[in-house]
Amino acid sequence: xxxINKLKRxxxxxxxxxxxxxxxxxxxxxxxxxxxxxxxxxxxFDILDHNPSAFKxxxxxxxxxxxxxxxxxxxxxxxxARSGYFPVEELSTFRKLNSRLQGHxxxxxxxxxxRIATGSLGQGLSVSIGIALAKKLNSDPKTVYxxxxxxxxxxxxxxxxxxxxxxxxxxxxxxxxxxxxxxxDGPTDEVMPLLDLRxxxxxxxxxxxEMNGNSMEDVIARMQxxxxxxxxxxxxxVLMHTEMGAGxxxxxxxxxxHGVAPNDEQAANALSQLEETLGDF
Numbered sequence: 232x233x234x235i236n237k238l239k240r241x242x243x244x245x246x247x248x249x250x251x252x253x254x255x256x257x258x259x260x261x262x263x264x265x266x267x268x269x270x271x272x273x274x275x276f277d278i279l280d281h282n283p284s285a286f287k288x289x290x291x292x293x294x295x296x297x298x299x300x301x302x303x304x305x306x307x308x309x310x311x312a313r314s315g316y317f318p319v320e321e322l323s324t325f326r327k328l329n330s331r332l333q334g335h336x337x338x339x340x341x342x343x344x345x346r347i348a349t350g351s352l353g354q355g356l357s358v359s360i361g362i363a364l365a366k367k368l369n370s371d372p373k374t375v376y377x378x379x380x381x382x383x384x385x386x387x388x389x390x391x392x393x394x395x396x397x398x399x400x401x402x403x404x405x406x407x408x409x410x411x412x413x414x415x416d417g418p419t420d421e422v423m424p425l426l427d428l429r430x431x432x433x434x435x436x437x438x439x440x441e442m443n444g445n446s447m448e449d450v451i452a453r454m455q456x457x458x459x460x461x462x463x464x465x466x467x468x469v470l471m472h473t474e475m476g477a478g479x480x481x482x483x484x485x486x487x488x489h490g491v492a493p494n495d496e497q498a499a500n501a502l503s504q505l506e507e508t509l510g511d512f
Contacts (some may be wrong), residue, residue, distance in 0.1 A: 240268050240506070242447065243506045244506075244510075245309045246478045248308075248312075248511075251499045251511065252305045252325040253493065254492055255409065259305055260304070261492070261493065262482060262487075263300065264304075264306035265379075265482060266473040267473060268452055269445055269447050269473070270407070271307060274296055274310070276313075279294045280373060281293045285317035292375045294372055295375050297349065297378065298349055299359075299380075300301060300349070300383055301336050301349030302350055302490070304333070304335055307394055308325065308332050311342075317331075334350075336346070336350065340390055352375065352380070355379060356377050357392040359377035359404060360396050360401055363396075374461060376389065377394070377405070378407050379406065380408070381409060381414070384428075385414075388459040397436030400436075402464050402465055405457045405468075407471050411472075415486065419422075436505040437468045438460050438466070440453055442470070444473035445473050445477045475488065479501040479504055481501075
């Protein structure tokens, strides 16, 4: 599958970008960013109907992705730059003074690709539902996607939004949870058990799909499946199983790299495991 191989090569470069950005800034969130690099690659290079060369803040006539867990900004910024929203070279300014690439995405800097300030966890799904309902009112047939972390589901506002989307049959909305079972303080089962997420979302009237978020083949297949389920009086929830830190052996499967920057030796080790495919910034 040559197209899948192309996407895998882009994801490898995006993982390199993540390591170099966080290392260069001396701060940031590499673990979750690495874990969902395949998903963001698939979205911006295959799934989304969008126009990077002519960014429109209102997204009329385009699909739209809200990244609610805004602390994974390194992977978002890399995907945006690599898909053509702004120059790749700007990634070197991540988290630096006067940069448009803040630690959490913000709208004040007018960075192409950023429509909503995110990172205050729990708010993105509510915003996404509002956008989805606005598209319905405007007879805009495009799809709204919302990406959340599983630790974010501790926020009560998420479940109010889940209830509302189910009640209003928001069937132009696909939400995706990065289900790596880890958050900043440890495993989700120890911090706040999420219990049976599939059963919970189904109880609120959502269509639920599960996928392996670290398999590009499965990401493409399941996201296409999710889109095919739209228009049937149900919002769609994709439970995306990933490993935090995927792609870098010493960062994989632990919450300890949630928000810690690698030192020089660790960054060199990480980069040695990731193929440079598009050229570093």
